[in-house]
Amino acid sequence: MTPRRYWVLSMKSSLLDNKDFWSGILLAAVGVAAVVIGRDYPFGTALRMGPGYFPSVLGGLLALFGIYFVVKALRNDERIEGNWSLRALIGLPLSLVLFGVLMEHAGFVPALVVLIFGSAASGTEFKFVEVLLLTVALTIFAVALFIWGIGLPYPLLAGL
Amino acid sequence: MELFDHLFFGFSVAVSLQNLLYCLIGVSVGTLIGVLPGIGPLATIAMLLPLTYNVSAVSALIMLAGIYYGAQYGGSTTAILVNLPGETSAIVTCIDGYQMARQGRAGPALAIAAIGSFIAGTFGTFMIALAGPPLAEVALKFGAPEYFSLMLMGLIAAAVLAQGDMTKSLAMVALGLLLGIVGSDVNTGVPRFTFGVTELSDGIGFIVVAVGVFAVAEIVSNLGSPEEKRAVFDTKVTHLFPTLDDMKRSIGPILRGTGIGSFFGVLPGTGPAIASFASYMVEKKIAADPSRFGRGAIEGVAGPESANNADAQCKFIPMLTLGLPASGVMALMLGAMTIQGIQPGPEVMSQRPDLFWGLVASMWIGNLMLVVLNLPMIGLWVKLLKIPYRMLFPAIMAFSAIGVYSVNSSSFEIYLTAFFGVLGFVFMKLGFPPAPMLLGFVLGPMMEEHLRRAMLMSKGDLSVFVTHPISLVFLIVSALILVVMVLPAVRSRRGEITD
Numbered sequence: 001m002t003p004r005r006y007w008v009l010s011m012k013s014s015l016l017d018n019k020d021f022w023s024g025i026l027l028a029a030v031g032v033a034a035v036v037i038g039r040d041y042p043f044g045t046a047l048r049m050g051p052g053y054f055p056s057v058l059g060g061l062l063a064l065f066g067i068y069f070v071v072k073a074l075r076n077d078e079r080i081e082g083n084w085s086l087r088a089l090i091g092l093p094l095s096l097v098l099f100g101v102l103m104e105h106a107g108f109v110p111a112l113v114v115l116i117f118g119s120a121a122s123g124t125e126f127k128f129v130e131v132l133l134l135t136v137a138l139t140i141f142a143v144a145l146f147i148w149g150i151g152l153p154y155p156l157l158a159g160l
Numbered sequence: 161m162e163l164f165d166h167l168f169f170g171f172s173v174a175v176s177l178q179n180l181l182y183c184l185i186g187v188s189v190g191t192l193i194g195v196l197p198g199i200g201p202l203a204t205i206a207m208l209l210p211l212t213y214n215v216s217a218v219s220a221l222i223m224l225a226g227i228y229y230g231a232q233y234g235g236s237t238t239a240i241l242v243n244l245p246g247e248t249s250a251i252v253t254c255i256d257g258y259q260m261a262r263q264g265r266a267g268p269a270l271a272i273a274a275i276g277s278f279i280a281g282t283f284g285t286f287m288i289a290l291a292g293p294p295l296a297e298v299a300l301k302f303g304a305p306e307y308f309s310l311m312l313m314g315l316i317a318a319a320v321l322a323q324g325d326m327t328k329s330l331a332m333v334a335l336g337l338l339l340g341i342v343g344s345d346v347n348t349g350v351p352r353f354t355f356g357v358t359e360l361s362d363g364i365g366f367i368v369v370a371v372g373v374f375a376v377a378e379i380v381s382n383l384g385s386p387e388e389k390r391a392v393f394d395t396k397v398t399h400l401f402p403t404l405d406d407m408k409r410s411i412g413p414i415l416r417g418t419g420i421g422s423f424f425g426v427l428p429g430t431g432p433a434i435a436s437f438a439s440y441m442v443e444k445k446i447a448a449d450p451s452r453f454g455r456g457a458i459e460g461v462a463g464p465e466s467a468n469n470a471d472a473q474c475k476f477i478p479m480l481t482l483g484l485p486a487s488g489v490m491a492l493m494l495g496a497m498t499i500q501g502i503q504p505g506p507e508v509m510s511q512r513p514d515l516f517w518g519l520v521a522s523m524w525i526g527n528l529m530l531v532v533l534n535l536p537m538i539g540l541w542v543k544l545l546k547i548p549y550r551m552l553f554p555a556i557m558a559f560s561a562i563g564v565y566s567v568n569s570s571s572f573e574i575y576l577t578a579f580f581g582v583l584g585f586v587f588m589k590l591g592f593p594p595a596p597m598l599l600g601f602v603l604g605p606m607m608e609e610h611l612r613r614a615m616l617m618s619k620g621d622l623s624v625f626v627t628h629p630i631s632l633v634f635l636i637v638s639a640l641i642l643v644v645m646v647l648p649a650v651r652s653r654r655g656e657i658t659d
Contacts (some may be wrong), residue, residue: 058337088383094578123383130551
């Protein structure tokens with residue numbers, strides 16, 4: 001698998017891209033949040049478990065996993081590899097959100113055009129003419145399949 | 161014999177025009193995405209699931225199952241012709257399959273892969289038909305404590321046996337369980353973790369999580385790694401039929417591969433990749449001349465290809481009889497059943513025999529379709545390989561978005577999908593496998609319900625889980641799995657296998 005690299009750096013800077021450290025922080029945060037929020041729900045007794053029982057147990061369990069990974073991070077320095085592909089990480093969810101907004105206010109076709117174009121633009125290679133053709137072709141295909149074929153009840157164009 | 165009555169009934173369901181059509185669509189789509197790297201059966205089933213709402217439950221499941229095992233076929237085609245595993249299950253097939261293709265024997269390699277898969281698929285069908293009824297009968301006697309322990313065992317086994325870091329898998333199971341209980345509590349109506357959002361009071365949509373994690377996050381991850389150059393093997397595939405010698409060499413590996421695959425199939429967490437790898441190792445070990453392996457030995461194609469197909473079929477056994485998903489795909493199938501209003505569990509077989517036996521029979525028909533359709537159409541599938549990923553992923557995004565939106569016509573679920581895409585990618589980066597989370601997510605509400613019922617039954621006494629013998633057995637097995645895996649000796653060996 002991946003070779004483990006040991007870095008003779010100060011603890012602080014090495015934790016910043018330490019896989020286990022962030023795993024632990026993330027899990028512990030979710031776990032603690034679940035326990036804290038779960039305290040608002042009746043805990044109940046073992047006999048009649050309230051809605052707070054199961055979430056509290058799971059939250060506690062997640063927090064324990066979190067602590068385990070943080071401790072592991074202090075001894076074991078496994079780095080986060082590769083790049084974060086930020087362009088895609090921001091572009092794809094953003095395209096989805098725009099799709100959601102446009103489905104409500106502008107109709108199926110504009111929503112789909114923006115989604116396909118936006119997704120393609122989030123990729124590493126972007127060829128304008130090709131993306132344009134792809135958008136047109138996919139949109140026509142989707143309208144034919146989903147609206148005319150399967151009969152999903154969405155307007156192609158809604159009043160703007 | 162009762163077995164044949166059941167199977168006959170199943171075939172009568174499966175050969176209706178509509179079901180045959182859905183089976184055909186399923187295996188065709190499956191082959192297509194099997195050929196295309198970068199999209200697997202999980203993402204495909206997740207995004208096409210919403211489109212099956214208006215279809216009958218039997219047809220829907222027949223199609224989704226077809227996608228699943230069809231993908232195994234497609235994956236091996238590209239492994240042999242292009243040295244590129246379309247699916248993880250075909251990684252081993254690359255070794256000798258591609259060598260055979262380079263020696264001009266692509267035809268026999270493809271044919272033996274198809275024949276082996278078909279034999280394994282047939283055996284798998286019989287296995288489900290044979291093992292299903294007795295298992296379901298036992299499971300019908302289960303009460304709440306047994307179910308809770310069974311689910312716990314299933315989750316632990318799935319997390320531990322899956323590839324990658326065991327602790328991370330277990331943490332993902334816990335996270336999935338937690339996500340599963342978001343929404344109004346069934347017993348008291350108290351909204352949990354809804355943050356005042358009305359859309360969340362029914363819980364997080366199953367499709368939302370699956371599409372977010374398996375489609376969106378996967379695409380982000382793929383875009384982060386540079387696209388591989390695919391050298392498509394352009395020589396025409398001729399001489400499809402294997403020689404008599406090929407057949408003689410293959411029959412043993414096919415049968416052994418089928419056995420190995422069936423064994424791994426019923427184990428939770430082990431994907432078809434492990435079954436095919438195990439089969440390859442066995443064949444190499446018992447071969448008279450192991451040096452032939454890696455240089456185009458047909459045994460190295462026949463065994464693993466049979467094993468991964470047998471594995472894929474037998475994964476249905478715990479899902480159909482116990483309602484226990486053994487893999488991510490099975491969690492999706494379970495979700496599909498729930499969406500259709502069918503409560504998964506041992507009752508499915510008696511209450512919906514058409515569903516159970518129809519699905520089982522359709523898998524055999526689907527395997528036959530794959531052999532008949534795929535071999536003559538190999539040229540077409542290979543041409544599809546030339547579609548670059550940059551044109552493929554916007555299409556996946558479009559299908560996913562339409563699929564998610566069509567469930568409730570809710571934009572909120574689209575935003576939530578985007579959120580799970582980001583979350584899934586962060587977890588991938590940190591080395592957490594996404595499948596255990598989905599298993600936990602599907603089982604979460606059921607586990608809580610069984611836990612509550614068990615506690616009511618025993619008047620709050622936790623010992624109910626150990627005083628019920630079947631439940632005790634499940635707990636002991638769970639503990640054993642955990643203990644064995646923590647032992648350092650096993651750990652290092654496991655590292656060798658999964659690397």
